[in-house]
Amino acid sequence: MAEQWTQRDRALWLTCEMALAGARGRPVRPPTPVPSPVRPQLADAETLLAAGPFTRYVLRAGDGSYRRSSGFFFATGAVGLAATAAVAAGQLVGNARRKRAAERDAAPRWEAAGTGLLTVSTHGFYLSAPGGLAAWPYAAVGACEVGRPGLVDLSGQSTTGPVRWLLESDWAELLFAMWALAAHPGHPPLASGAWLPPGWVERAVSLRAGDDGVARGLPGIP
Structure with a gap:
């Protein structure tokens, strides 16, 4: 059976398109309106880029x-x-x-601490959950890494003090790339392309049969 282009592949491809646009100084926009109830509120020129489910994990001791x-x-x-x-x-x-x-x-071990909707924008990200809405500007995030495909490990300063979370989502790589471009453009994995799943670029190009305009800019931004 031939490999199929999945929703996850689509999310990564759109992530690459938007990350490359940002790295080259072009306006970063999603191809279609983002289905999120969140109202942009972090900046006047803010654009919502993507939205999807997330799971949050916190580090707890037994x-x-x-x-x-x-x-x-x-x-x-x-x-x-x-x-x-x-x-x-x-x-x-x-x-x-x-x-x-x-x-x-x-x-200490990571434990699931809730689910909801992650909305990534040009200026930060939003976590919508049953307990309410948390808006995070990229400036409030001190460190961010792609821990594994579809998951970021981030540390930041919340309104109640410092936090460290794992966020799992199809849009985890987009959150990392937008944060790095805005707050830490010299982040080594961003420059090397190591923030993308190993072998994914080659697989994506083979499935898209010649649609390699994005892939020519990868790995490495720019």
């Missing part, structure tokens, strides 16, 4: 506590002394096992 067994058992006689030793050994093994489990639980 409990890390454990209950040490210290029950006292003692019996006399040869059989009783052997039983006492066996119980003591079992307690040591059980305590060690519970301690290891507690240490694993205490290790």
